[in-house]
Amino acid sequence: MKKPNFIQENVSLAPLTILRLGGAARFYADIADESALLEALAFAQTQSLALLILGGGSNLVIADTGFAGLALRIKPRGIHQQSDAVVTVAAGEPWDEFVAHCVAHNWAGIETLSGIPGLVGGTPIQNVGAYGQEVSATIQTVRAYDRVAQRFVHLSHAECGFAYRQSIFNTTARERYIVWSVTFGLRVNGTATWHYPDLQKRFTTQPSLHEVRAAVLDIRRRKGMVIDEADSDTRSAGSFFKNPSLSVDEFAALNERAANIPHYPNANQFKVPAAWLIEQAGFPKGFTAGRVAISTKHSLALVNRGGATTAELIALMRQIQDGVEKRFGVRLQPEPIFVG
């Protein structure tokens, strides 16, 4: 099959990621509609090319050697109201613009997810969460292209298999589905969520959705968690490490190594803040290794100070993982997706 004209060759992927890291894609296309998607997939199939789906590039770490296959950026936009606060949102819609839209309509359910970068289609992949809400609580269905069945399908909430930073899209069915739109069920005139400690500190009575959104954005800005081109502390992939969930025995072993470990019971597990482990293992905020560093505002964010390589970032990641493991016997797991 001849290469469709809209597919470009040797396109640098670094500018398409928030970290601004990574080499070029052998082939690349912006995908605006279903027919372009199907044409691009047919090209990939005839050329036996691996596929990389890009959203906003906020959770991606791309190798310096780039990607030898076809990278597709999913671009369709649109928010379609089905009924009351049930809305179907195209995968290419910027997530935070959708949150603002819901707050403006007084639809509750995603207000504490304000300020998370990326596109709507990326949110089900790792079931994004922050400040007491997870996107899965409002997702009713996901419409996606199924690369195995070779057709568009609707996946119910249950079929998405959501858990902490997890869904079928990043586990059992990794790379099988291309999310095309997501249907959310929000609460008309619902009350805002504010049970998370950082939010409780700010209010004494039930805040409005607007107030919670403003508070979350303020907290996130102070932590460098709202993208700001002028601030290299925001050139990150967000939280780089997941908070480890330890079994009773693992948590007991951890307690033998240190006292007063902050923890939250979670089913039969103990969740321990990765940020605390990192700081206590000797990696303070602002810890720098050449052109990469830990953000000066947030212990969990690894940042590109400018001109760095992915290899440098990975070396810092391993240094932190090894340091935490040596001190506490716990191996931190990274949150972003690694490509190449």
Ligand SMILES: Cc1cc2nc3c(=O)[nH]c(=O)nc-3n(C[C@H](O)[C@H](O)[C@H](O)COP(=O)(O)OP(=O)(O)OC[C@H]3O[C@@H](n4cnc5c(N)ncnc54)[C@H](O)[C@@H]3O)c2cc1C
């Ligand atoms: C400063 C900062 C703060 C952040 N804060 C948070 C936070 O508070 N909570 C949180 O959970 N995350 C957070 N993140 C991580 C990230 O923003 C989310 O995971 C986001 O949902 C990723 O969306 P994206 O469109 O950028 O996806 P990308 O980074 O482009 O892609 C991420 C993964 O999803 C896949 N993907 C993307 N779109 C699609 C699609 N349409 N179909 C199929 N697969 C797709 C990609 O192939 C890749 O595997 C943060 C990141 C940054 C940089």
